[in-house]
Amino acid sequence: MKQYKKFIAMMSAVTMCTVTVPGFDSLAAQPGSGAAPVMSLNQREGEWTLETLLREIPDEALKDTKGAAEKAKTLYIVNKKEEEKKAQEEARKKAEEERLAQEEAQAAEEARVQAEMQTQTAVSWSQDAGVQASWDDQTLLAALIYCEAGNQPYEGQVAVGAVVMNRVKSGAYPNTISEVIYQPGQFGPAMTGWLDSVLASGGYTDTAMQAAADALAGSNPVGDCMSFGNGNWGIQIGDHYFH
Template identity: 45%
Template sequence: MIQYKSWVSMAVVATTVTVMTLGVNTQAAEHHTEMMYASDHMEIASFAQLLQDSEKTDEIVMENEYQEAGLLTAEELDKKIAEQKQAEKEAEEKALQEKKEAEEKAQRELEEAQKKEAERIAAEQAEAQRKAEEEAAVAQLQEADKELLASIIFCEAGNQPYEGQVAVGAVIMNRVKSAVYPNSISEVVYQSGQFGPAMTGWLDSVRYSAGYTPSAMQAAIDALSGSNPIGDCLYFDQGGMGYQLGDHYFH
């Protein structure tokens, strides 16, 4: 098509030169020569129009060739750019959403870990408090048992040598360990018909007024700690049989 356009241009130039030559040669000619010039002028106009039409044809052909070759028009290029921008926007939004979800997941995991840690600490504190309360209760019971044992030792053997006082405490501890008697100092001491001071009220008077001597308290501590000078004896009295310590016989 480009080559055809060149041929048309050359034809127009040649025709123009010919017409101009004819015009020069016929200046002195007759009237019919003027008519010939007018006809030639019309031919030039026709060739010019043909040239313009060929240029438009070239543009159309070139556009078709671009499209056939895979090149984009301006409209298609704008559309392609818009699609690319939209894809980039969607990818960015997706990345932001994934980042947000990851951060939220990490926050949930952190909160869950903190919750579990708080629960663990609370459980440990509760267990520690429970043990402390148990130990306090045991200590309180031990203190009460120690005071009760010191009081009954004082009432039964306050005037006896120290070893005799420990022996009275050992009898009570042997009964606590025996399957025949109750398994607590209080129940053994206050068991009906067993110890006179417990039945008369003298024991309670000494106990609540802390009227026992330091020697009786120390004897109680030693008996609670396992000191036992009379073996497995469960009884004592002032009779005439058994192992004697001071005024008491243990059997």
């Protein structure tokens, strides 16, 4: 705006001046015209001459241009830094989200594998029987062992499990652990409901669970025996006779 005003003043001076006489301070209008004296071409009372205007306007314009360029450069640098900072923050947030998602996926996979291990086959095949047993089969056998021989030596507990396995393999009894145990008139705890109560509450012992696992794996201290009781004949283990 300042340069613009100076430029207007310059053009006014050029327009109004008709004759330039070196050494003169001013020019007068024609006699009788009543016009005021035109603007001096020399500096007078702080005003700018034509020469000064022509010299100063380009300098100030260049100065303003440089200033504007410096401001634009500074603004560019500030904006660039802000964009870089924003990009770094977004990258950090994305990496954190990916890390949390990976941890959640890993935890979910571990939980799935653990659940699968508990619900699927716990014991694959017994060593000599070729009988596939699930986790439910093992817990059912453990509950029966606990009910029938929970107060007997460990060998006697394994022997009860071996009797069940012998029946499964025999062909004379049902061919699954569950059907053998729940066959009518065979095992007292199954007929009275005590077995189901122990099974539902998980009341069997760790010892009974281990004995069931050993029996499923082929451990058999009673050979081909398929019955046991408190009689006086057969293989005695603890209070039971196996025959």
